[in-house]
Amino acid sequence: MSAFAYRDGDLYCEGVPLAHLAMEVGEPLYVYSLDEVERRYRPYADAFPDALVCYAYKANSSLALCAWLHRLGAGADVVSGGELRVAQAAGVPGHRTVFNGNGKSDAEIALALEGDVLSINADAVEELERIAAIAERLGRRAPVSIRVNPGVDPHTHRHIATGVTSSQFGVAIAEAEDAYAQLASFPSLAAVGIHCHIGSQITQLGPFVETVDLLADLARRLLRQGYPLRLLDVGGGLGIDYGRWQGADPDASHSPLTPTALADALLPRVRDLGLRLLLEPGRSLVAPAGVLLGQVLHLKRGADTTRVVLDTGMNALIRPSLYEAYHAILPVRAAPTAMTVDVVGPNCESSDVVGRGRALPALASGDVIAIMDSGAYGYALASNYNSRPRPAEVVVRGERWWITREAETWDGLLHGQRLPSV
Numbered sequence: 542m543s544a545f546a547y548r549d550g551d552l553y554c555e556g557v558p559l560a561h562l563a564m565e566v567g568e569p570l571y572v573y574s575l576d577e578v579e580r581r582y583r584p585y586a587d588a589f590p591d592a593l594v595c596y597a598y599k600a601n602s603s604l605a606l607c608a609w610l611h612r613l614g615a616g617a618d619v620v621s622g623g624e625l626r627v628a629q630a631a632g633v634p635g636h637r638t639v640f641n642g643n644g645k646s647d648a649e650i651a652l653a654l655e656g657d658v659l660s661i662n663a664d665a666v667e668e669l670e671r672i673a674a675i676a677e678r679l680g681r682r683a684p685v686s687i688r689v690n691p692g693v694d695p696h697t698h699r700h701i702a703t704g705v706t707s708s709q710f711g712v713a714i715a716e717a718e719d720a721y722a723q724l725a726s727f728p729s730l731a732a733v734g735i736h737c738h739i740g741s742q743i744t745q746l747g748p749f750v751e752t753v754d755l756l757a758d759l760a761r762r763l764l765r766q767g768y769p770l771r772l773l774d775v776g777g778g779l780g781i782d783y784g785r786w787q788g789a790d791p792d793a794s795h796s797p798l799t800p801t802a803l804a805d806a807l808l809p810r811v812r813d814l815g816l817r818l819l820l821e822p823g824r825s826l827v828a829p830a831g832v833l834l835g836q837v838l839h840l841k842r843g844a845d846t847t848r849v850v851l852d853t854g855m856n857a858l859i860r861p862s863l864y865e866a867y868h869a870i871l872p873v874r875a876a877p878t879a880m881t882v883d884v885v886g887p888n889c890e891s892s893d894v895v896g897r898g899r900a901l902p903a904l905a906s907g908d909v910i911a912i913m914d915s916g917a918y919g920y921a922l923a924s925n926y927n928s929r930p931r932p933a934e935v936v937v938r939g940e941r942w943w944i945t946r947e948a949e950t951w952d953g954l955l956h957g958q959r960l961p962s963v
């Protein structure tokens with residue numbers, strides 16, 4: 542069951558026709574279903590009843606969604622001062638927040654310490670010294686986990702594979718014990734856990750199992766050596782089935798892993814450690830809960846290809862351009878398939894292609910389409926490229942809806958800019 546479905550020819554988000562939202566608010570527009578977020582969160586909470594599920598804000602740090610996930614019981618995984626501020630504004634207490642990232646500024650480390658986060662996850666031994674100095678200056682003891690790179694291939698797009706040996710993230714597992722020894726040498730640091738995140742859009746159980754076995758071995762060794770660890774953070778990464786709507790991208794159409802399958806495989810492997818498990822899912826919670834609505838500007842007929850030109854593209858949703866990611870494109874008014882087209886954005890880049898070779902109805906200027914599964918790494922990666930304002934955001938619950946973020950404006954883009962007095 543999905544929050545997005547056709548009823549009498551209209552594509553709905555829960556009880557609200559998307560065409561109605563497009564008319565009332567205007568496109569481009571992000572629309573999110575709160576019920577879908579809840580449907581995606583509950584299986585995690587049920588499968589991991591003793592774990593802290595920290596929603597990865599990088600997937601979508603829109604305040605409305607973060608506050609909703611907090612209300613559902615999720616903690617926060619943040620990677621910047623900005624994301625920490627959103628978590629605080631959403632009401633997430635520090636003790637349910639982890640601070641990640643491979644390049645934290647001094648100001649961000651101080652903000653995390655002052656916000657009493659559960660753990661600062663250090664990405665490198667070189668970072669420990671910086672965290673220690675800031676903690677000392679603030680008269681605090683920083684709770685630190687080390688991000689361990691297990692050297693496991695998650696079988697996903699190379700841009701989102703982070704646990705492989707060649708990635709820039711974490712401390713190689715072979716060097717992890719030395720890193721904990723260094724951590725212990727700083728009086729202003731306390732070793733509280735082990736962190737890991739092997740990648741995103743993972744659709745196989747094997748890489749998680751391999752990783753957790755390696756982490757559990759490391760944890761046993763560190764616990765034997767007397768480190769007072771409390772946390773085992775296995776990161777996020779569960780994939781979703783982007784291909785489920787229509788003629789699927791074969792790489793994306795594997796049946797996605799469920800939190801239950803993950804729990805069944807992982808929990809028996811870590812139970813004896815006595816550590817609190819943390820998870821950091823992002824995509825699997827919010828991607829299927831969001832769509833990006835765009836308007837057809839016109840059709841451009843070429844010798845070989847007809848192109849549908851939209852009013853939105855890589856500026857609002859960069860995944861297709863960045864990763865050649867597949868997103869289904871559906872008309873908000875159902876009609877029989879009539880043409881095979883490339884759907885392109887309005888930006889001056891040949892990579893601004895939202896979808897190639899798509900079977901769609903006979904679209905015309907002014908028609909509205911929905912780019913499906915855009916709730917994760919959509920708005921969060923949107924830019925002002927070509928000086929285009931970012932779209933508005935709407936959340937839907939049942940038959941009610943709210944504009945939770947106004948669209949940016951052309952004038953707004955000039956805000957804060959000044960001419961030099963040359």
Ligand SMILES: Cc1ncc(COP(=O)(O)O)c(C=O)c1O
Nearest residue numbers: 597738741777778821822823824
């Ligand atoms: C450290 C960390 N945790 C969690 C996530 C969330 O991953 P996903 O959205 O695939 O669940 C990411 C994403 O890259 C990450 O880098």
